[in-house]
Amino acid sequence: DGGITQSPKYLFRKEGQNVTLSCEQNLNHDAMYWYRQDPGQGLRLIYYSQIVNDFQKGDIAEGYSVSREKKESFPLTVTSAQKNPTAFYLCASITGGASDTEAFFGQGTRLTVV
Amino acid sequence: GESVGLHLPTLSVQEGDNSIINCAYSNSASDYFIWYKQESGKGPQFIIDIRSNMDKRQGQRVTVLLNKTVKHLSLQIAATQPGDSAVYFCAENFEGTGRRALTFGSGTRLQVQP
Numbered sequence: 370d371g372g373i374t375q376s377p378k379y380l381f382r383k384e385g386q387n388v389t390l391s392c393e394q395n396l397n398h399d400a401m402y403w404y405r406q407d408p409g410q411g412l413r414l415i416y417y418s419q420i421v422n423d424f425q426k427g428d429i430a431e432g433y434s435v436s437r438e439k440k441e442s443f444p445l446t447v448t449s450a451q452k453n454p455t456a457f458y459l460c461a462s463i464t465g466g467a468s469d470t471e472a473f474f475g476q477g478t479r480l481t482v483v
Numbered sequence: 484g485e486s487v488g489l490h491l492p493t494l495s496v497q498e499g500d501n502s503i504i505n506c507a508y509s510n511s512a513s514d515y516f517i518w519y520k521q522e523s524g525k526g527p528q529f530i531i532d533i534r535s536n537m538d539k540r541q542g543q544r545v546t547v548l549l550n551k552t553v554k555h556l557s558l559q560i561a562a563t564q565p566g567d568s569a570v571y572f573c574a575e576n577f578e579g580t581g582r583r584a585l586t587f588g589s590g591t592r593l594q595v596q597p
């Protein structure tokens with residue numbers, strides 16, 4: 370079935386470590402996004418990519434990095450510069466067509482700093 | 484920057500009643516809006532969308548109303564069921580040049596009492 374797969378579902382990070390969250394989609398969507406969600410709050414945009422080999426900072430990009438080497442993949446690295454990384458991370462993709470901008474979400478990765 | 488926001492963090496309704504969840508948006512250039520449902524620990528799921536050239540759109544048990552004059556969006560759920568209990572987010576998208584990602588509000592938790 371087509372969809373978006375995020376892995377791992379749960380991730381634990383020691384302070385000072387970088388960790389990479391995986392996001393893969395087989396929907397043939399052009400655009401992919403990373404959002405952060407804190408408890409009881411909405412989704413905040415970290416980074417987005419509208420085309421392969423190109424990406425843009427969102428509202429809270431500091432302490433994060435991304436790459437978009439393949440259309441299907443948009444990994445997010447949470448670096449040691451991110452001071453409060455514990456959160457629920459959601460990846461989404463959207464087809465590039467103007468007539469359809471519905472975002473499909475993965476099931477999320479819950480990152481905890483230990 | 485401009486943002487989308489919700490007025491009520493929690494809405495409690497009796498099973499069988501109708502629910503109305505409200506959302507205010509501030510970007511007058513936004514031309515596409517979506518309502519998402521998020522269950523605990525899962526990614527958001529698409530419920531219904533509406534474009535700015537429409538005032539109302541109906542789905543199965545759900546209706547979205549758009550008032551562009553006051554920049555207000557609402558989601559109406561008919562005959563609310565226990566399975567409707569979740570957090571609901573509205574999101575806006577601007578599809579002009581320099582297209583960007585969906586911007587989400589902070590969410591409203593809907594609690595359905597049996």
